[in-house]
Amino acid sequence: MKTYLGVDVGSVTTKMALLDDQDQLIACTYLRTQGKPISIIQQGLEDIRKQMPPQAEICGVATTGSARYLAGVVLGADSIKNEITSHAVAAMHYVPEVQTVVEIGGQDSKIILIRDGVVVDFGMNTVCAAGTGSFLEHQASRLNMDIEEFGSQALKSKAPVRIAGRCTVFAESDMVHKQQIGHRTEDIVYGLCQALVRNYLNNVALGKEILPPVVFQGGVAFNQGIIKALEEALEVKVIVPPHHELMGAIGAALLLREEIRTDSHKTNFKGFEVSQTDFTVSSFVCKACPNLCEIAQISVDGKVLARWGGRCDLWEGAATG
Template structure:
């Protein structure tokens, strides 16, 4: 069996997906990044290798997510793609006629507008993380509730309270105030769902033509409270596709397949052995000019694998030449 792997390393979670040669999902993983992207990629590779049937050969691998370059050098990616393209490719695979994609992840949210299968417009949240998964996580733990129960409880609301969703700091103080006034928890929870949806549609959805079918994906799509709030506001049914939480990884795998097939080349995949390699990261300040950039350095088994973080490409060049010598 031929396998194409997709790795999506986001701020909060790391997702892996393995597709077979017919683009069917063979296995997927959804892990918490826990601030340790390298360790999670290694662990993810170990776990996904176990899901694969015997005799499976990896033909290509793609990475995406905010740590896509890091993940790319770790696994030896054939394509390193931004999240927008990866999510769009993933969603069109399951819902070919999709016209709008809502994607809400741990720290960012996106809206992607497609027409006839092609991305024509998109937006990502800019300076503010209000209304993303991390905030919901944080509020759930403040109410000592599991995030998995959040949405279910929100659905029991009869009389949602109004919460300011523009800013997480204000939303939180608003929620505490409503609690202290004696409002029911489920009403506050659903009020929060509505606030986040309002914030999403007023910020990144501003001026976008939201046409059905609307696909909702990313970790937050697990939350039925948010799904209902979207449907109530937009008066449209949302499609939450299967494997919505690993859609970016699926997209990355599909892009890897496309890359390998269109160029008829061999994969650069380093093999599942990377799980047992020891990777070290360190950083230093470059003093070559007044910018004093922080350069991050990734070492794999004692060799420099990558360096980046500079305002110029001085260290990126050096790491390339180091690799050639090695």
């Protein structure tokens, strides 16, 4: 059986999705990146190998997410795609008539507008991560609460409090104040959900025409409180597709399938040995000009696979081949 692996290495979580040649999901994994993308990619690949049916064979690998180039080098990717296109393609796969995709991830959030099956506009958070998963995680830890129970707590709220969501720091002082005057935890938690949604709609989605069906995906779509707050704010039912947290990975795999189509395609995938390969990462400061760029490099057995981080092509060019 031919299968295709999509890998989405984000700032907070790493997702992998294995599709068969009917675009059905047959294996997946969802791990925390923990700032160690390479070892998490290796671990994820091991997860996938264990779930794979014996006759399956990986015929292509696609990477996406903020570490897509790194993942591409580690795995031997056939396609490296940005996460916006990947998310859009996956959303259209599960909900063909979708017009708006809301994606809220760990460090960034997006809105994608789709009309007649084509992306017509998108937006991403600009300079601040206030409307994202890390905002919620940060506040949850202040409340001594697991992010997993955040959603169910939020749903208990009867009188949510208003919390300034523009900035995580201000939200925090607002929240502490509400705690001090005796508001219930669930009301504060739901207030935070509403603050995140408000922030998302006022920043990322500012000026964008949000038409139903609205598909909500990304890790934050696990959170029932956010779903409820989003539905209240938009006054429409929000569709959370199955595998919403894997959509980037699934989309990357779908895009790859679209690209290769031919039977003669030969994958660059380095095989499951990657999990055992000893990748070395190191960095140095380039002194070729006053910019003093920090160049990161990844190598195996002393052979450099890729370099990043320069403001010019000096080192990027040296790595290819």
